[in-house]
Amino acid sequence: MDQSTERLLNKLHALVGPAGLLTDADAQAPYLTDWLGKWKGATPVVVRPANTTETAAVVRLCSETRTPVVTQGGNTGMSGGATPDASGAQVVLSTTRMNRVRAIDPINNTLTVDAGVILANAHDAARSVDRFFPLSLGAQGSCTVGGNVATNAGGIAVLRYGNMRDLVLGLEVVLPDGRVWNGLRGLRKDNTGYDLRGLFVGSEGTLGVITGVVLKLFAQPRRHATAWVGAESLEQLVSLLGMVRTRCGERLTAFEMMTAPSLALVMAHVADTRAPLVQAMPFNALIELSDAGDASLSELLEATLAEAMGDGLIVDATLSASEAQTQALWKLREGISQAQVRAGKAIKHDIALPISSLADFVAQAEHDVLASAPGTHIVNFGHLGDGNLHYNVMMPLDIEPATLSARTHQLNGVVHQLVTRFGGSISAEHGVGQLRRDELRIYKSPVEMELMLRIKQAMDPNHLMNPGKLL
Ligand code: FAD
Ligand code: MLT
Numbered sequence: 001m002d003q004s005t006e007r008l009l010n011k012l013h014a015l016v017g018p019a020g021l022l023t024d025a026d027a028q029a030p031y032l033t034d035w036l037g038k039w040k041g042a043t044p045v046v047v048r049p050a051n052t053t054e055t056a057a058v059v060r061l062c063s064e065t066r067t068p069v070v071t072q073g074g075n076t077g078m079s080g081g082a083t084p085d086a087s088g089a090q091v092v093l094s095t096t097r098m099n100r101v102r103a104i105d106p107i108n109n110t111l112t113v114d115a116g117v118i119l120a121n122a123h124d125a126a127r128s129v130d131r132f133f134p135l136s137l138g139a140q141g142s143c144t145v146g147g148n149v150a151t152n153a154g155g156i157a158v159l160r161y162g163n164m165r166d167l168v169l170g171l172e173v174v175l176p177d178g179r180v181w182n183g184l185r186g187l188r189k190d191n192t193g194y195d196l197r198g199l200f201v202g203s204e205g206t207l208g209v210i211t212g213v214v215l216k217l218f219a220q221p222r223r224h225a226t227a228w229v230g231a232e233s234l235e236q237l238v239s240l241l242g243m244v245r246t247r248c249g250e251r252l253t254a255f256e257m258m259t260a261p262s263l264a265l266v267m268a269h270v271a272d273t274r275a276p277l278v279q280a281m282p283f284n285a286l287i288e289l290s291d292a293g294d295a296s297l298s299e300l301l302e303a304t305l306a307e308a309m310g311d312g313l314i315v316d317a318t319l320s321a322s323e324a325q326t327q328a329l330w331k332l333r334e335g336i337s338q339a340q341v342r343a344g345k346a347i348k349h350d351i352a353l354p355i356s357s358l359a360d361f362v363a364q365a366e367h368d369v370l371a372s373a374p375g376t377h378i379v380n381f382g383h384l385g386d387g388n389l390h391y392n393v394m395m396p397l398d399i400e401p402a403t404l405s406a407r408t409h410q411l412n413g414v415v416h417q418l419v420t421r422f423g424g425s426i427s428a429e430h431g432v433g434q435l436r437r438d439e440l441r442i443y444k445s446p447v448e449m450e451l452m453l454r455i456k457q458a459m460d461p462n463h464l465m466n467p468g469k470l471l
């Protein structure tokens with residue numbers, strides 16, 4: 001270890017103590033690769049500050065010594081944003097020890113947490129005062145609220161409650177020079193200048209370390225109704241989405257889509273799963289209604305699906321009759337991420353499109369992808385209710401890295417050019433990280449790139465915060 005690193009470690013030790021430092025290679029290992037196993041990095045030290053004061057002191061020291069900082073929460077991100085590069089010069093700052101629920105306020109409907117609080121624990125804290133925090137995604141058992149803010153996470157309830165940008169009221173952030181911005185307000189209205197909070201949502205660790213978050217709370221849903229439906233075409237599911245919205249209004253909480261190949265992948269690779277319908281259908285939707293009132297929703301959902309069947313929109317449907325059945329249906333949807341990792345190497349496209357363009361996009365994409373790479377296995381699923389598809393292409397587990405890289409580059413181009421033609425986005429909810437950094441300048445205008453680079457330069461002139469990510 002060279003002298004400057006040794007000096008840095010000694011100073012960090014004085015700031016956070018032995019509990020806050022991981023220098024042992026084995027202890028560091030889980031922090032140096034991402035959930036997908038796609039990226040691998042190195043670091044002289046993983047620092048785990050216990051609170052905002054320690055975080056500020058660590059960032060100030062890194063600023064003075066020009067040491068790059070890679071902030072990490074639950075390390076469940078899918079864009080490589082939380083993995084240090086291979087240089088071994090970047091300090092990993094993990095927020096996982098900052099896991100206190102600071103305040104729960106059912107009158108102002110706010111929940112104030114440390115950034116390292118696990119999302120599922122934020123759900124429990126809201127429930128403890130008969131309130132509801134709606135952000136819901138497959139990684140909720142390990143992702144952190146700070147990571148959810150930094151990636152502007154989406155998940156399965158966006159169509160009713162919005163994504164993290166819509167759910168954050170206030171932030172506390174350690175700035176790249178170590179100063180602390182305390183914006184931990186729970187006001188619904190505060191028109192006093194630029195939207196500083198909005199700047200840090202989706203900033204992916206490149207503008208500062210989020211250390212505290214004020215979240216919006218909602219009424220606890222008392223009633224749910226869940227159904228799985230099968231249709232011949234995506235057009236029919238899009239029409240069904242419109243019908244359910246018209247008939248069920250704000251009660252519509254989730255409208256997830258799975259194609260037959262994506263469902264088959266889950267049933268092949270996730271234990272205790274079974275076919276939701278008698279006959280496998282090319283396009284499926286998992287639909288959930290919820291409401292804070294006492295009126296049963298099952299009849300409403302049943303009547304809506306009966307009308308849809310009468311109109312020929314759907315061929316089959318099953319209405320969940322129990323919590324166990326509801327869980328079994330959600331296991332099919334939430335099992336996709338894991339199934340893809342077990343089945344092969346997924347070339348992922350986390351794309352957003354106008355809902356009215358989804359069916360045309362999918363038809364054209366299938367044609368273009370198969371023309372470009374005959375025989376590829378397309379696994380298409382996602383949050384149809386908000387226009388976000390995970391249009392993934394599976395490659396064999398043992399594919400040569402060079403072949404995978406070439407294929408990825410080729411198919412990214414095919415899919416993302418089409419997405420742009422349909423007025424969509426090349427990253428709906430997973431962010432940019434390392435994964436989309438180089439493509440960003442292709443799909444963002446020069447004005448947008450220049451504005452973002454100016455903001456980065458103004459906030460982090462030494463480019464120490466998560467270098468090589470996003471921009
Ligand atoms: P990390 O992975 O640790 O970090 C992600 C990024 O945020 C990095 O750039 C990091 O530098 C930055 N960061 C983390 N914490 C902070 C902080 N305190 N301050 C500043 N920067 C920070 N995502 C969705 O949006 N929707 C889904 O439906 C969804 N489903 C998923 C399902 C599975 C099974 C898995 C494994 C992931 C899924 N994800 C989904 C992706 C991931 O869970 C989200 O991106 C999540 O928000 C990441 O949170 P994290 O704490 O794990 O962040
Ligand atoms: C999901 O919605 O399941 C994830 O965001 C997508 C994925 O795991 O590819």
Ligand code: ZN
Nearest residue numbers: 155383390429
């Ligand atoms: Zn998703």
